[in-house]
Amino acid sequence: MMGSGSGWLVLVVGASGVGKDTVIAGARGALADDRAFAFPRRIVTRPSDATEDVETVDQNAFAARAAAGDFALSWSAYDLEYAIPSTIEPALRSGCVVVCNVSRSVVAAAAQRYRTAVVEIVASVQTIAARIEVRGRERGADAERRIKRVGVALPQSLPVTRITNDGPAQVATAQFVSHLRALKERAESNLPHRG
Numbered sequence: 001m002m003g004s005g006s007g008w009l010v011l012v013v014g015a016s017g018v019g020k021d022t023v024i025a026g027a028r029g030a031l032a033d034d035r036a037f038a039f040p041r042r043i044v045t046r047p048s049d050a051t052e053d054v055e056t057v058d059q060n061a062f063a064a065r066a067a068a069g070d071f072a073l074s075w076s077a078y079d080l081e082y083a084i085p086s087t088i089e090p091a092l093r094s095g096c097v098v099v100c101n102v103s104r105s106v107v108a109a110a111a112q113r114y115r116t117a118v119v120e121i122v123a124s125v126q127t128i129a130a131r132i133e134v135r136g137r138e139r140g141a142d143a144e145r146r147i148k149r150v151g152v153a154l155p156q157s158l159p160v161t162r163i164t165n166d167g168p169a170q171v172a173t174a175q176f177v178s179h180l181r182a183l184k185e186r187a188e189s190n191l192p193h194r195g
Contacts, residue, residue, distance in 0.1 A: 006092075006093070006095045006115070006187055007091060007092040007093070007094065007095045007096040007097060007098060007115065007187050008092075008097045008098070008115055008116070008117050008183045008184075008186070008187055009088065009092060009098050009100065009110060009114040009115060009116050009117070010097060010098065010099045010100065010116075010117045010118075010119060010180065010183065011100060011102045011106075011107055011110060011116060011117070011118050011119070012024060012099065012100065012101045012102065012119050012120075012121060013102060013103070013104050013107065013118065013119070013120050013121070013154070014120055014121035014122060014123075015122075015123075015128055016128070017123070017127075017128035017129070018121045018122060018123040018127075018128060018165055019121060019123060019165040019169060019172065020101050020121050021053070021101060022165075022169045022173075023121055023163070023165060023169065023172050023173050023176050024039065024099060024101055024176075025053065026169060026170065026173030026176070026177075027039075027099065027173055027176050027177050027180060028099075030173065030177045031177065031180065034184075035096075036095070036096055036097060036184050036187070036188075037096065037097050037098075037099065037180060037184070038088070038091045038096045038097070038098045038099070039098075039099050040084060040085055040087060040088055040091075040098065040100060041053055041054055041055045041085075042054045042055070042082055042083070042084060042100070042101055043055045043056075043057055043062065043065070043071070043082065043083040043084075043085065044056060044057075044080060044081070044082050044083075045057060045058060045059050045062050045080050045081045045082075046080050059081065062081045062083070065083070066083070069086060070083075070085060070086055071083035071084065071085060071086060072084050072085065072086045072088050072089060072113075073100070073102060073106045073109070073110055074106075075102070075103045075105050075106050077103055077105075082102075082103065084100045084102065088100070092114060092115070095187050095188065096187075097180055097183050097184050097187060099180065104153070104154055107154055107155060107158065108155045111155060111157075111158055116158065117159075117161070117183055118154060118158050118159070118160045118161070119160070119161045119162075119163060119176065119179065120154070120160050120161070120162045120163070121162075121163055121165050121172065122162055122163070122164050122165070123164065123165045123166050124166050127165075127166050161179055163175050163176055163179075
């Protein structure tokens with residue numbers, strides 16, 4: 001059942017290489033002065049690089065934190081573990097719009113617990129391949145696997161906002177920021193009046 005928080009959990013999904021981290025980083029910068037938005041860092045069991053803002057932990061630390069209940073959402077992909085911290089929950093209860101880069105595999109579970117909005121970032125295969133090559137984190141068969149991977153289907157009951165990120169990142173970022181501001185307005189309209 002969906003939680004009682006009045007905020008929105010915005011789940012950003014999309015194939016590896018579509019530019020999710022770039023669009024999220026752009027939105028974080030554009031909304032930095034507005035405390036109604038939160039951009040928690042993902043936890044991942046591999047070193048980060050310049051393209052993403054994550055908290056890196058080893059497998060043992062990840063398992064210990066999972067056992068301690070430190071994660072609101074967690075999943076496995078490409079032989080790695082990922083999580084979103086449980087610190088999102090007080091932010092959602094206070095009415096924040098909380099933006100997270102996640103796997104499609106956790107969308108259905110998240111939607112049962114939180115007021116959820118899904119944003120899918122899409123790009124052409126050519127764009128994805130070029131971005132994966134530039135970032136240099138995956139090579140050979142691993143890069144091919146990411147380019148060809150078809151993700152888990154999103155729940156049909158959830159509306160999905162799709163943003164195409166084939167051109168300049170600023171264009172997709174502006175669309176994303178506009179969507180987030182609209183969600184903020186909806187969240188504020190559901191908060192109790194404080195006179």
